[in-house]
Structures are given as C-alpha cells and as structure tokens.
Amino acid sequence: MTLIAARGLGASYGGVVALRDVDMQIDAGEIVTVVGPNGSGKSTLVRALLGVVRPSAGRITRRAGLRIGYVPQRLAVDDRMPLSVARFLSLPDRRGRGEISAMLGRVGVPGLEGRQLTSLSGGQFQRVLLARALLADPELLILDEATQGLDQPGTASFYELIEDVRRETGAGILMVSHDLHVVMAASDRVICLNGHICCQGQPHVVTAAPEYRALFGLGTHGTMALYQHAHDHDHDACDHSHDPDHESGHDPDHGHAHREREEPAHAG
Numbered sequence: 001m002t003l004i005a006a007r008g009l010g011a012s013y014g015g016v017v018a019l020r021d022v023d024m025q026i027d028a029g030e031i032v033t034v035v036g037p038n039g040s041g042k043s044t045l046v047r048a049l050l051g052v053v054r055p056s057a058g059r060i061t062r063r064a065g066l067r068i069g070y071v072p073q074r075l076a077v078d079d080r081m082p083l084s085v086a087r088f089l090s091l092p093d094r095r096g097r098g099e100i101s102a103m104l105g106r107v108g109v110p111g112l113e114g115r116q117l118t119s120l121s122g123g124q125f126q127r128v129l130l131a132r133a134l135l136a137d138p139e140l141l142i143l144d145e146a147t148q149g150l151d152q153p154g155t156a157s158f159y160e161l162i163e164d165v166r167r168e169t170g171a172g173i174l175m176v177s178h179d180l181h182v183v184m185a186a187s188d189r190v191i192c193l194n195g196h197i198c199c200q201g202q203p204h205v206v207t208a209a210p211e212y213r214a215l216f217g218l219g220t221h222g223t224m225a226l227y228q229h230a231h232d233h234d235h236d237a238c239d240h241s242h243d244p245d246h247e248s249g250h251d252p253d254h255g256h257a258h259r260e261r262e263e264p265a266h267a268g
C-alpha cells in the first residue's frame with residue numbers, strides 16, 4: 001500500500017533549484033533511505049513530503065488521512081525556558097502520564113519524564129524526539145538525519161529501534177542519513193539524490209551504481225563490504241543514463257547499466 005508518492009517533483013527557493021523531476025514513493029512497512037551530498041536536496045524533499053515546502057513542479061499524493069511522524073535533524077531549545085520531557089511530549093496534544101512513561105520505555109530511555117530537555121545527552125534527546133513522533137501513532141515516520149551527533153553504538157542502536165518500530169507498527173519509514181554503511185544495512189531501498197534522483201533501488205544495487213560511486217567514492221569500506229555481486233537483484237531499479245528524460249529511475253534501457261554492474265573490477 002503506497003503511503004505517499006512524488007511525481008515529477010520540483011522545488012525551488014527563489015532562483016535556486018533544489019529538486020527537479022523526482023519520482024519516488026514509500027509503501028507501508030518499508031524502510032527507505034535518502035542519501036546524497038550536502039545541498040543535494042534531501043531536506044527539501046522531506047519538507048516537500050511534509051507539506052512545508054510547496055512544489056514548483058509535479059505533485060505529491062498522500063493516502064487520505066495519512067498520519068506522519070517527523071523526527072527533525074535538530075531542535076533548538078532555549079535553555080532559559082524550563083521544559084520537562086513530559087511537558088514536551090504533551091505538546092501539542094496532551095498525553096497522559098502512563099502513555100508518556102510507556103513511550104519513553106519503548107524508545108529505550110525510561111524514567112526521563114521529569115528531566116529538563118536541555119539536560120539530555122544527544123542520544124537521549126533524539127530518542128525523546130522519536131518518542132514524540134511515535135505518540136502520534138504514525139503510518140509514515142520521517143527522520144531527517146536523526147542520528148547526527150550520535151556515536152557509532154548510539155547510531156546503531158537508534159537504527160535497531162527504527163527497525164523495531166517498523167516491525168511492531170508496520171509503518172513506512174523514510175530516513176535521510178549520512179551514515180552510509182549503516183544505511184545500507186538498515187534500508188530496504190536507497191534513493192541517491194543529487195538535485196534529481198541519480199539512482200534508487202535495493203542497497204546492493206545502489207552501491208554498485210556508477211552514479212553512487214561518483215558521488216560517494218569508493219573509500220566507504222563499510223558500504224563496499226556490503227556490495228554483493230549477485231544476480232538475485234532487480235536491474236530495473238537504477239537509472240544509469242544521464243539523459244534528462246530518464247533521470248528519475250526506472251530506465252527501460254538496462255543493457256548499459258547491467259554491463260557496468262557486472263564488472264566489480266571497476267570498483268578498484
């Protein structure tokens with residue numbers, strides 16, 4: 001079941017084109033991750049899906065009544081303003097103590113209710129943000145670089161938590177991330193963005209794509225270790241053409257792409 005879809009999506013800020021011709025969708029129960037260099041339009045895509053940025057072209061369709069939970073990259077909290085975790089989790093919708101305690105336990109930070117938001121560690125804070133998003137019982141959970149600032153174990157356990165959420169709720173999950181090797185392990189599908197969609201598909205297909213390698217190089221050992229050269233995957237997921245008519249994936253001409261992926265020697 002498709003939760004949200006973008007077709008021919010474009011977005012601009014004044015004269016700056018941030019996104020063009022983006023086709024993508026997220027289905028219930030899948031984890032999709034957007035990767036791309038700085039300024040490649042990842043946050044713009046998220047904001048467009050959330051309805052905060054108006055598309056300059058194309059359209060976004062959401063399932064009727066879709067409940068979206070959002071975990072931002074960061075949240076500026078004024079440290080002169082006292083705000084407890086419990087109070088924060090009751091904004092904007094009032095939540096009962098029991099519900100709040102249960103949710104904090106679920107995201108792995110039980111007992112933080114009375115703590116000041118500004119006193120939390122980075123990892124605790126991100127989990128509280130996740131708790132807040134989950135309290136809305138989302139069908140689609142969107143996380144924009146939610147593990148920024150977390151150490152490696154913190155990042156890994158955060159992603160494990162996301163996987164649990166998907167399993168327990170069946171929600172669709174869209175993540176933006178720079179943690180390439182974790183992304184590759186944790187995602188069902190990866191969208192590689194650079195103003196437009198360079199390629200998308202299963203992680204091992206995307207990591208083998210020349211467009212991905214051109215953007216991220218070959219030195220991401222964790223990522224490349226996950227590259228499996230096998231013919232068990234769907235070759236139609238990646239666009240290897242720079243023909244602007246075909247830059248959003250699903251290029252019907254796969255002969256060229258197939259050859260390139262069949263030669264892992266190119267990986268060096």
Ligand SMILES: Nc1ncnc2c1ncn2[C@@H]1O[C@H](COP(=O)(O)OP(=O)(O)OP(=O)(O)O)[C@@H](O)[C@H]1O
Nearest residue numbers: 013016017018036037038039040041042043044045
């Ligand atoms: N509010 C804004 N006003 C003007 N230009 C903007 C605005 N927000 C983003 N941009 C521009 O749009 C482009 C895409 O930015 P965006 O933040 O979506 O990229 P990103 O991939 O999320 O980057 P990063 O990885 O650095 O967070 C960039 O060229 C950026 O400078």
